[in-house]
Amino acid sequence: MTDDYAAAAEFYDLMATPYVATVEPVLAKMxxxxxxxxxxxxxxxxxxxxxxxxxxxxxxxxxxxxxxxAAPMRAVLLSRLAARKDLRERITVRPQGFLETRLPTGCAAVVALGVIGHFDPATRSRVWRTIADALAPGADAVVEVQRPGRVEPSAERRYTTARAGELRYEGWSRADPADADSLVWRMTYRTYDGDRLVQEVRTEHHVWPADAERLTAEAHAAGLRLTGADTATGLLRFTR
Incomplete structure (x- = not known):
């Protein structure tokens, strides 16, 4: 997963602006x-x-x-903290994968947006147990259902556009089934100066889709109870 984001990091924030605007109020409420x-x-x-x-x-x-x-993504995160002393004092960045990171017990909450699909079904059971073990009793985990939530092909489409200065950016995506359990998302990022294409970057992400029903069952097996859901954003809240 770390190498998959080497190319995407340059464009990630520009492409994610509409997503963030949609998710922000729902996450804050949860x-x-x-x-x-x-x-x-x-x-x-x-x-x-x-x-x-x-x-x-x-x-x-x-x-x-x-x-x-992923180091390229982490570089942007650390740049944010470098510019915000108030955040630097309370945010710790761990440069490992989730299952390699030793979290303290008694976490007030766990948030996992755009990430659960990066784990195959066998590994997800470990992920859920690790989340449950990290949470304080009665604490919540907010997990996002990554669309489409099932293995099905998706034709290439332009999912967002953005501008910065004189340049226009486009994000394109396509999904192809890799096997019965997983998809390969093929992302293309294009940069235009007027109508002239000046840059094109392609990357791929291997994911294992799971819908809300399946994730809820997996979470329940780890000792987490569904206590909130937002179908528009795909955010699910579980309580230990």
Whole structure:
């Protein structure tokens, strides 16, 4: 997974702007009852820090552990912290994968946006147990169902556009089944100066889709109970 994001890191934040605007109020609502005195909040697969910033804004008193194995994505996250002394004092960035990171017990919450599909079904059971073990009793985990939630092909489409200065950026995606359980998302990022294409970058991500019903069953087996769901964003809240 770490190499998959080497090319995407350059464009990630520009492409994610509409997504962040949609997710922000829902995530803030799901985290509204988090007791930040209980312990830190873990952000799994923090990426460039977009989700970390959402958690930091929603919980201004929380200590946050941001877990991100991909160095290009982590570089953007650390750049954010370099510019924000207030955040540097309360956000710790762990440069390992989630299952290689030793989280403290008694976390006030765990957040996993855009990440659960990167684990195959056998590994996901370990992920759920690790989340449950990290949470304080009564604490919540917010996990995103990554669309489409099932193995099916998706024709190439332009999913977003953005502008920065004189240049226009386009994000394109296509999904191809790899086997009965997984997909390969093929992402293309194009940069235009007017109508002239000046840059094109392609990358691929291997994912194992799971819908809300399946994730809920997996979480329940680990001792987590579904206590909230938002179908528009795919966010699910589980309580230990």
């Amino acid at each position: 985290l509204a009852e988090v007791d930040t005195i209980a312990g830190p909040v873990a952000d799994i697969g923090a990426g460039t820090g977009l989700s970390t910033m959402l958690v930091a804004d929603a919980l201004p008193d929380a200590r946050i552990i941001a877990v991100e194995p």
